[in-house]
Amino acid sequence: MKPRGGHISDSCRPISEILSRIGDKWTSLIITRLTEGPLRFNELKRQVHGISQKVLTATLRGLERDGFIERRVEPTVPPAVEYSLTPFGRELAEPLMALTRFALVNSQRMEAARQAYDERNGTPFTEASKPRRPMRLGMN
Amino acid sequence: MKPRGGHISDSCRPISEILSRIGDKWTSLIITRLTEGPLRFNELKRQVHGISQKVLTATLRGLERDGFIERRVEPTVPPAVEYSLTPFGRELAEPLMALTRFALVNSQRMEAARQAYDERNGTPFTEASKPRRPMRLGMN
């Protein structure tokens, strides 16, 4: 922080940025898979259950752009593309895996907290939450 | 597949879940502020620059529900509400802060990687990215 005030938003930007990056529902799972070794596109797609090809592609592009993964194209036919973590990506993986571990270890604790909360107060939030549930669930 | 395979999706659910929770652009910033002590609603709103009051409320509710923060109402008039991390929240804060630190330390490295990438390939992604930018930017 500086003289006075602290310019919090300055230091916040990169935080929000990277947290959005890894918080996007798929990135962490992809990184996790890749920590165990390089994978080809469809291997990755199979291991990350439920991700669509479009989103996988987009996510991989983003990670490549940020320098976390490397994309190697084997010029065969049909082409074989291999994705792997860069050293930078492995650095990211470390704190990320720590968080991931936390999630795994404490998932039931969170669930319990939620149920307790929902018991004290009305279940979901607004209380006026309709019996909704039409929602298209993504099978692919 | 069956016996073999490891049930990846089972272990993935809590990961995606918590990562979405903390990856939602504001949560990490809120937790970060709260690691330094309890704060009242508007103090928090002021410290987390740019967050709207609606989103702050919703985020705090979610964190309370998951057991990460506690909400204490001082029955004065006007009411004073204080938010603080629970022990569970402090546990979460640890790996979260590690990631946060990573983001801070490496933000320029990411930026550099991005510029390098954009130089090799066309700037943003689709190449056909319109000169867009009308987008309402949120001032509050």
Place this chain on the structure above:
DNA sequence: CTGAATCCTTAGGGATACTG
């Protein structure tokens, strides 16, 4: 096999106004 392009739906978030 590895994507790119399109279309469509939904959830997240922002602005604003109002209340105990």
Place this chain on the structure above:
DNA sequence: CAGTATCCCTAAGGATTCAG
């Protein structure tokens, strides 16, 4: 002060189709 309640819009993500 600390929220609720609306309205609205965009970006993320899914389904599907096409191609090198």
